[in-house]
Amino acid sequence: MSTHGTEAPRPIRIALLGCGTVGGEVVRLLTEQAGELAARVGAPLELAGIAVRRPDKHPELPPQLLTPDPAKLIESDADVVVELIGGIEPVRDWLLAALHKGKSVVTANKALLAECSGELSEAADSSGADLYFEAAVAGAIPLLRPLRESLAGDRITRVMGIVNGTTNYILSAMDSTGAGYAETLDEASRLGYAEADPTADVDGYDAASKAAILASLAFHSRVTVADVHREGIAGVSSSDILAAQKIGRVVKLLAICERVTAEEGAESVSARVHPVMIPRAHQLAGVGGAFNAVYVEADAAGELMFYGQGAGGAPTASAVLGDLVTVARNRVLAGRGPRESAHAALPIRPMGQTPTRYHISLDVADRAGVLAQVAQVFAVHDVSIAAVRQRDRLSTASLVIVTHSAPDSALQSTVDEISRLDVVREVVSVMRVEGEDS
Ligand code: NDP
Ligand code: HSE
Secondary structure, eight states: OOHHHHHHHOOEEEEEEOOOOOHHHHHHHHHTTTTHHHHHTTTTTEEEEEEOSSSSTTTTGGGGGGGGGGGHHHHHOOEEEOOOSSSSTTHHHHHHHHHHHTEEEEOOOHHHHHHHHHHHHHHHHHHEEEEEEEOTTTTTOOOOOOOOOOITOOOOOEEEEEOHHHHHHHHHHHHHOOOOOHHHHHHHHHHHOOOTTTTHHSSSSSHHHHHHHHHHHHHHHHHOGGEEOOSTTTTOHHHHHHHHHHHHHHEEEEEEEEEEEOTTTTTEEEEEEEEEETTTTGGGGGOTTTTEEEEEEETTEEEEEEEEEOSSSSHHHHHHHHHHHHHHHHHTTTTOOOOOOOOOOOOOOGGGGEEEEEEEEEEEEOOOTTHHHHHHHHHHTTTEEEEEEEEEOSSEEEEEEEEEOOOHHHHHHHHHHHTTTTTEEEEEEEEESSSSOO
């Protein structure tokens, strides 16, 4: 749709699917900033309808716009569909239908994108519609557009960061106040950070979906959530937090996406989400509450850091509105945003072959030869030790070992074998280490 002459531009009609934590803020901003947004787009933005599960629970919204039937809105004359319901089915079918009809889609649905962004992109290509999803990763932080557009001429080698606000909120509280896990999770839900089912946050699914989206964009390959190694924070105990504190580190849940180059030059992608210990002096260590922060390393650009509010209604709505203005502008100018770029099609490197480093804290019998026995297990698995610290107690000794980089499967086998040694009373804490020279 282009505007010529003095004719008033036709409004861009928006079908809003979902009006909860994020959708409610989108409606507020659309209403409060209607004049300003119209000036930026070159045409007014107008709500064609709002789909919610229970229209009777939304007295704050104009009743004539409400429907419990998203499919009906997809069939309407809307130009753009903004999806803020979440989950995979039936949202996938609704968005595919919208894209096939040529309606542009803006979504914050990382779970859906991490499962079938290829299919959605193909549907967008088939009709020339736009598909934008900035809010799906790291809330308010402009991160996907820099990866997709600003760094399109560079070669990204690594994307690493805190991409889940809920778990960062919980880990920050455990570290600073010693607060309990359950009470902190309840608070994160109350503040609107957690997913409808908070196990998606706690078990790392949300961060794994975001890692898949980041790896796909950074490495021009289709990476799905099934390709991402995932460990959540349910296994992080107060012993782990304490063990980290004792050696000047802090526990964070990180998403780490890397371009790995083998000796013979073949490239692959490693994508993983798991708790790590990082030095307290590391920039990611100071990222507290529901904030997110992501490092991007690229050949020419060097290191970049993106930081800001990673969850919550208003911050996420900011990213949704940014996308909405872009796709609406494209409609007005009869243009289109960038297509999916997956030409590199790099294979996925299994977690077992990915080089990592471990921090291992053990209670062992305090007698001669114990350290040699433990060290022997490391040697058998070809894992090199970077540092050992021993502290004696009455009849046991506390042993803290930090390894050099080794294939993750070798480190896992080492820990398994050590835990079976007679001289090992207890494996107090095992966690991967990031953020220092290997
Ligand atoms: P909410 O649970 O707060 O809102 C979901 C909305 O969808 C509600 O309005 C609900 O209706 C509606 N809905 C649910 N099922 C249906 C259905 N079958 N038909 C019609 N409407 C339906 O979710 P959020 O706003 O927190 O999240 C929305 C999306 O944004 C998700 O994909 C989430 O992952 C993503 N996101 C969320 C962030 C956050 O901080 N909250 C940050 C970044 C992304 P009703 O109100 O009647 O229940
Ligand atoms: N539940 C998500 C989080 C919302 O806690 O980060 C933002 O994507």
